[in-house]
Amino acid sequence: MADKKGGMVSSVPMIMADKKANTAFHIKRTEKENQGNQIETSPRFPFPFASKRLEFIKDLVLKLEPTSTQRKKSKKTGSQPIQVREETRKGPWTEQEDMQLVCTVRLFGERRWDFIAKVSGLNRTGKSCRLRWVNYLHPGLKRGRMTPHEERLILELHARWGNRWSRIARKLPGRTDNEIKNYWRTHMRKKAQERKRNMSPSSSSSSVTYQSIQPQTPSIMGIGEQELHGGSSCITSILKGTPADMDGYLMDQIWMEIEAPSGVNFHDGKDNSYSSPSGPLLPSPMWGYYSPEAGWKMDEIKMAPQVSYSKGIGPSY
DNA sequence: AACCTGCGCAACCGCCCCCAA
DNA sequence: CTTGGGGGCGGTTGCGCAGGT
DSSP, X not given: OOSTTTTTGGGSOOOOEETTTEEHHHHHHHHHHHTTOOOTTSOOOSOOSHHHHHHHHHHHHHHXXXXXXXXXXXXXXXXXXXXXXXXOOOSSOOHHHHHHHHHHHHHHOSOOHHXXXXXXXXXXXXXXXXXXXXXXXXXXXXXXXXXXHHHHHHHXXXXXXXXXXXXXXXXXXXXXXXXXXXXXXXXXXXXXXXXXXXXSTTOOOOXXXXXXXXXXXXXXXXXXXSOBTXXXXXXXXXXXXXXXXXXXXXXXXXXXXXHOTTOOOTTSSTTHHHHOSSSOXXXXXXXXXXXXXXXXXXXXXXXXXXXXXXXXXXXXX
């Protein structure tokens, strides 16, 4: 165990993917649910009123992410913002960490990952948090095997664009660049092996072949019929809500208020996608794929008892 | 039952770009 | 104009599991 992930593996429950039921993690959560052990009794977010929540978030943001003017000030005075980081964690994510990350992203939106990493209390880098969110926790993600149509699309797009995985991923809603990249590698490995085996002149399908790929699935856009990210869990129930809009108060508006406390026009046009109270808050196309009807509220988050904004910067449960 | 091998995939690394200060 | 930080992206690594021997 002397690899880069080493040391952690033994102390952390494995979350590696289960080929049949998505992940061991998901199985665990499903069992929990089946037993009626949803974390119903857990404490809820402590602020019943939106204004109080807003105050709390703003306070938190200011503590952890000083405004530009504050940054200037602290440069002069030499004072430092709150230091939260101890030692950066690496390796597999635990359910607890996932919960914390999901809650934080729901609160603050899919941006400023470094800040999210701080606020969440996770000793992870912003990059790590982003990756975990994008590749695993994002509500729009599909799981399971690629459909024949997806396979064909990948082959076609790769032929056109090469290894531009993120670009290809954009054409495959619910699939991440990482997933596609992994799929391609496996695919190519198989192809290479096939080719080795079939070096006989009769089977000279040198380039990418589509023979096993029939366009049976008419549309990959209908995510409704697809399994949405493993299904049952406290996290997925959280994920069903809309992103961080709080009683109509969007996180971006909070950001803007913090940066410009003198009052801002939220509709100044630069970032329109963020200014509509009912529209998708986040730029990712994924957001379009899950329940727009659910007006997500912090009150509805079933926080696990251990979840804490540790280091004394927020509520501890 | 024990061992080996290959596969699938999560997560990390390093480079690059963009943008605010 | 310069610089540093944040985030995006492609490449790589290595672990767990399943299937084969």
